[in-house]
Amino acid sequence: MAAREHSGSGDLSRSMALLWGIDERGKRGPKPGISVDRIVFTAIRIADAEGLEAVSMRKIAGCLGVGTMSLYRHVPGKAELLDLMLDGVGSIEQKDVEHFKSQPTWREGMRELAHSFWEHYLAHPWLLHVDQGRPVLGPNGLDSFELALSVFDGLLLTDQEKVGFITSLDSTAAGLARVHVNAKQAEARTGITDQEFWEAQSPALESAMKSGRYPRIAKLADDSFSALDEETFKFAMDRMLDGLEALIDHRRETGWTPPPAGARVFDEECREGETV
Incomplete structure (x- = not known):
């Protein structure tokens, strides 16, 4: 790396x-x-x-x-x-803007947003090795952020939650894309094929599995690690969207209204079940 x-x-x-x-x-x-x-x-x-x-x-x-x-x-x-x-690399083409806006539901728009994060890291894998803890905000970056925020229009979420969810989707995409990219680059970097790599570990691992020390690992299906790629990301993304949809539905059913600007909604909701 x-x-x-x-x-x-x-x-x-x-x-x-x-x-x-x-x-x-x-x-x-x-x-x-x-x-x-x-x-x-x-x-x-x-x-x-x-x-x-x-x-x-x-x-x-x-x-x-x-x-x-x-x-x-x-x-x-x-x-x-x-x-x-x-x-x-954050520049947005007009066709992409129209594609986002054409999605029939907020959930489909969110899926497109998440997929764009995934594709972005695969197209520019060097991004995965840049620390952007202090991002420098230019016009393309703000255009992309503005487009991402548009997916949340009309949803019962605070601004803090919108930004947090975008960050969570992006971080999940980056983490899984890093695993995917590193695996693809490993053979070129080391000169050792995947088959050679795992065959070298096979005798020790087979002995470990037979020892009874790792019963759950030993029972894993042969293809358990074969989906550490876009399929894994899609699974994680859909579960995040399930949670967000459940929150929005709950708020709609209970007549929830956004707190005043600047209120710390995370703290308030965490205290709902507390007794004084």
């Missing part, structure tokens, strides 16, 4: 200026045809194909046919470039 990178680790004011088009530097004297967008999307293509560790100003310059130093007229360094890349 590549060394973990962090969003927002560079000059934050420069990243924000570049993301929102309020930066004037880089417009005087650069070679025609080179722009921040071209640099960013070239970097994304490299990362998608070879991993984030393969991205360098020298390699980007080579792909664009320019000198490395000319890139610094537009982007100050790799830390700021990463912020731009993270926003760049």
Whole structure:
């Protein structure tokens, strides 16, 4: 696994200026045809194909046919470039917006939202190794967030719950996509096939299963670990949606109304069953 990178680790004011088009530097004297967008999307293509560790100003310059130093007229360094890349992969096409809006029910819209998270990580697996604990918010990222929030229109949920559920779906997608991607990349990374990997462990594991120490594991069906991929994600997603639907139905039946802005609904609902 590549060394973990962090969003927002560079000059934050420069990243924000570049993301929102309020930066004037880089417009005087650069070679025609080179722009921040071209640099960013070239970097994304490299990362998608070879991993984030393969991205360098020298390699980007080579792909664009320019000198490395000319890139610094537009982007100050790799830390700021990463912020731009993270926003760049979040761009939404109009067809995707219309697809979301065309879903007949909120649940179908939520399934599409969750599936888009899954597909996003598979298309850009390097994202799985970036720490975005402090996200740098650009226009594409906010467009995506706005679209995600639209799925919740009219539902009996607080704003805090909407954001929490989006975060939960995204985190579940990221975690399972990481397992899926790592498994796919293991053979290329180690030169050992899956069959060779498990055959090497087989004698010890067979002995362990016969020992009686692990009766539940020993009874597992042969295909128990064969679905650690999109099917597992779909299962987890549907169970999360079941829970959300049950909450919404309960609130509708009981005439629940949203608390005042700023109220901590999680704390209030947890206290409902408490006695004084």
